[in-house]
Amino acid sequence: MSSAVSGSSAVSSGAAIAASFRDPAGCLFTYQDRIFRIVTPGGMADLNAFLESAAGQQWVDSGRVVRTTILGEEERAELLRDPAIHRLYEDIGGEAIVEHERIPFPSFPYEWAPEMLHAAGMLTLDLARDLLRDDIGLKDGTPYNVLFRGPEPVFIDVLSFERRDAADPTWVPYGQFVRTFLLPLLANLRFGQPLDQILLTRRDGLEPEEVYRWASALERIRPGFLSLVSLPTWLASRHSQDDASIYQKKRLGNLEKARFILESLLNSTRRTLEKLRPKAGKTSVWSDYMESNNNYTSEHFAAKKRFVDEALAAGGHRNVLDVGCNTGFFSALAARAGASVVAIDYDPVVAGEVWRQARAEKLDILPLVVNLTRPTPGTGWLNREWAGFLDRARGRFDMVFMLAVIHHMLVTERVPLRDILKLASELTTDALIIEFIAPDDSMFRRLTRGRDALHKDLTPAVFEESCRLYFEIVRSQHLENTSRWLYLLRRRGAE
């Protein structure tokens, strides 16, 4: 598992370096915005075996495993001149340093739609199955081994690979795969538990015993549930906790039989995962917003699309953040214009739909379940293993969309307008397209629920005055016969 310090800590020369620490075979760290990994001699032997294997080469060439370069003598010596890196290298007993391609925007399982966790699980199992041909195995089976490049999952933890003992018929990470992929998906599917609530506070997922307690007597004996939850719970409850014999490495005399057993396990786990595939076309409060649950006429919507299109065509922006993306209509516009888009929405159903569309149409969109008013915090040890959303997002985008969203932040979350604009100015290095919705708008009033007095002073003039604190107004457009205005803003100080 790679603690994704990627995108987290800015490291100055000589300062202590934040590095991953769980895997004894090496550690990952970020240095001058590049991703490096120190690898021990044992780790290097396993990594070389992977890189030289036929399956390994196929997976790296197809981009499904992160591209990795072993640094030459000179480059390694250059890095080791930094005392902090040198200390880390000595402490871990490093033999080599490798550099990984940078995945544009790191994201973590508690920010994924269920569809994305499912895709990451499929990637992990397919990789495990393919590597088996070359007698290479996966040491762990956790979603933290995966990041998303646009909508596509990429396996990033190259120290997960190990040369296998062909006589061993077991897959030790099976339990971890069940806890971190299968049970969260099952809890989401059967009990409607949101993944962020399950995974934000549980690094290693759900124990079968926990899910067992949530289930009814009938549910516990249902096929699928029985093998995934009930039988492991019953077996564990009858097993002496002091008996460690079950964890000893297993070897069979018959290698063909060992391979047959392991392949059967991986295939049956894949079938179980397939049954937990999230269904398309789910509904939520916001899933029908674009079709019916809004107050735009087709003319208004066409005008809004034109405004965004023109801004995209004029700007040549490469990295777009779409806040409150809903069905991803404007994310798709930006992606088709050549931008790499991170699309956030707190509704996992719409994020899942955006992911499906992006994957089907091969659009460079990474949808994430993130609420900008309660962004994902830093998590893990010292809250520094996996960076919070804002730490990853600040300054990463040259254009931010806030379309039909600030009234939710103002009314529902009660965030002051100036604070919203200040945050927007930290997220974008250049442009902001923002939609101002006046308090007499029907959607705005739907949110206020009688508390109209709270926002009575909010006028376009007040909005523009607040914008000018952090931005210059490039152009604006009133959507005729509505209480909505569109603004293209440029961050003060942007070149």
Place this chain on the structure above:
Amino acid sequence: MKKARQRWFGSIGALALLSFATEHQAKAYADPGTGAMLWQLLAAAGVGAMFYFRKVTTWFRSKKKDSGK
């Protein structure tokens, strides 16, 4: 009843374990879990038996093919 059930689980578990020779600790650092590992061993015992069953049926099928030539 409880004892009988315990004996059943115990004997199945022992069967599963006996089908393997045990050696040293695995070097993977991921927590293997208890229930998941026991279930994996139990399933492995069943699949192991299936392996021989498949061998036998494959042998019979090839014999039948040969005699049909």
